[in-house]
Amino acid sequence: xxxxxxxxxxxxxxxxxxxxxxxxxxxxxxxxxxxxxxxxxxxxxxxxxxxxxxxxxxxxxxxxxxxxxxxxxxxxxxxxxxxxxxxxxxxxxxxxxxxxxxxxxxxxxxxxxxxxxxxxxxxxxxxxxxxxxxxxxxxxxxxxxxxxxxxxxxxxxxxxxxxxxxxxxxxxxxxxxxxxxxxxxxxxxxxx
Numbered sequence: 001x002x003x004x005x006x007x008x009x010x011x012x013x014x015x016x017x018x019x020x021x022x023x024x025x026x027x028x029x030x031x032x033x034x035x036x037x038x039x040x041x042x043x044x045x046x047x048x049x050x051x052x053x054x055x056x057x058x059x060x061x062x063x064x065x066x067x068x069x070x071x072x073x074x075x076x077x078x079x080x081x082x083x084x085x086x087x088x089x090x091x092x093x094x095x096x097x098x099x100x101x102x103x104x105x106x107x108x109x110x111x112x113x114x115x116x117x118x119x120x121x122x123x124x125x126x127x128x129x130x131x132x133x134x135x136x137x138x139x140x141x142x143x144x145x146x147x148x149x150x151x152x153x154x155x156x157x158x159x160x161x162x163x164x165x166x167x168x169x170x171x172x173x174x175x176x177x178x179x180x181x182x183x184x185x186x187x188x189x190x191x192x
Contacts (some may be wrong), residue, residue: 005043012036060136064126067095069137071121072102081108087117093135095127103133110139140187163188 013036020029069091079086086108094100109117128134164185171181 005039009036009039009043012039057136060126060128060134064128064136065095067093067125067127068122069093069103069125069135071117071119071123073119074117077106084108084110089117093125093127093132098132101132103135105135105137107137160188
């Protein structure tokens with residue numbers, strides 16, 4: 001994002017200062033400097049918000065509890081971000097050592113998560129230790145792999161087989177490239 005923002009800010013800032021110095025009567029320099037300051041503020045706020053969100057996600061994955069959630073209800077919100085739909089999910093969350101509870105989240109679905117959303121589907125989640133309503137669906141399956149290893153050897157294999165079938169379907173439909181398929185297949189098989 002800063003690859004676009006920084007040149008724009010520099011263009012308007014430097015150009016505005018030059019206009020202000022060499023043509024002070026027309027006022028274009030002052031306008032350009034104001035535009036550069038507004039752009040700087042907007043890009044600063046966006047960067048702060050994105051970094052804050054990523055820090056929360058990293059903290060949740062590092063310090064949160066791994067568990068599973070059963071999708072009770074999935075409903076589209078009518079919003080799409082980068083051609084990926086946002087959905088509202090009502091979940092029944094099960095975390096070891098805690099009573100099951102219901103929660104609601106809004107998620108922008110990754111391409112590989114499109115077929116995972118439906119009633120009674122189980123998805124791995126990370127849950128905040130202090131605020132159980134704050135959770136994140138683990139579309140990569142990292143938390144699930146950690147939880148299922150060493151418990152029931154048949155269960156992860158079934159999940160891996162289902163994931164590989166989904167990947168093949170996405171590749172056949174042209175939703176992912178062969179390279180993306182190969183990479184996701186390798187990652188899925190590495191989790192066994």
